[in-house]
Amino acid sequence: MEEKVLGAYADGSEIRYIAKCFDITEEEVTAILHNYREKSKFKRSFTDDFKKLVAERDLKFSRRQIAQELGINVATVKKSCEQFGNAVKDKAVSDNLYTLVKGVDNLDVCPTCKSHKINEIESMADNLNTKGIYCMDCGDEHFTLNETEEYKDDNDEIQVRVIGTLVYKVNFEYLEE
Numbered sequence: 130m131e132e133k134v135l136g137a138y139a140d141g142s143e144i145r146y147i148a149k150c151f152d153i154t155e156e157e158v159t160a161i162l163h164n165y166r167e168k169s170k171f172k173r174s175f176t177d178d179f180k181k182l183v184a185e186r187d188l189k190f191s192r193r194q195i196a197q198e199l200g201i202n203v204a205t206v207k208k209s210c211e212q213f214g215n216a217v218k219d220k221a222v223s224d225n226l227y228t229l230v231k232g233v234d235n236l237d238v239c240p241t242c243k244s245h246k247i248n249e250i251e252s253m254a255d256n257l258n259t260k261g262i263y264c265m266d267c268g269d270e271h272f273t274l275n276e277t278e279e280y281k282d283d284n285d286e287i288q289v290r291v292i293g294t295l296v297y298k299v300n301f302e303y304l305e306e
């Protein structure tokens with residue numbers, strides 16, 4: 130079943146339609162997709178096969194929708210498409226993917242609207258998996274990265290240490306077509 134669902138998903142069928150085709154519920158389709166995502170974690174990113182699936186889906190659906198379906202960050206979708214998709218959708222994408230949110234160091238509530246109705250999602254920035262949230266009230270997406278600084282250890286070698294948490298907002302306007 131997983132293989133069939135993934136095939137239909139890559140081909141660009143609506144989740145509703147996939148469920149109907151294979152006589153399962155939409156929730157079951159989503160569960161299969163999320164299970165596949167979990168299996169596809171590789172090092173601090175995802176496997177090439179997973180990224181190819183995302184890139185194929187990208188030909189017919191918005192990146193935001195794909196991100197929501199798979200429970201991943203739009204930045205992950207973008208990275209996958211850059212790596213495996215055609216470049217069509219990337220033309221309009223600026224480097225301004227994320228904005229640092231000042232004065233916030235956690236994602237307990239949505240930094241934009243302070244809502245508690247947030248979903249934790251897999252996020253990826255600069256090819257690093259990070260913790261992210263999606264806000265069900267305003268639709269904004271944020272993720273955290275460690276703030277680091279370099280210092281010299283006792284042997285005079287440069288080391289990196291974590292000194293805090295930085296919160297970034299994903300700029301959808303740069304990601305969508």
Ligand SMILES: [Zn+2]
Binds near residue numbers: 240241243244264268
């Ligand atoms: Zn919000």
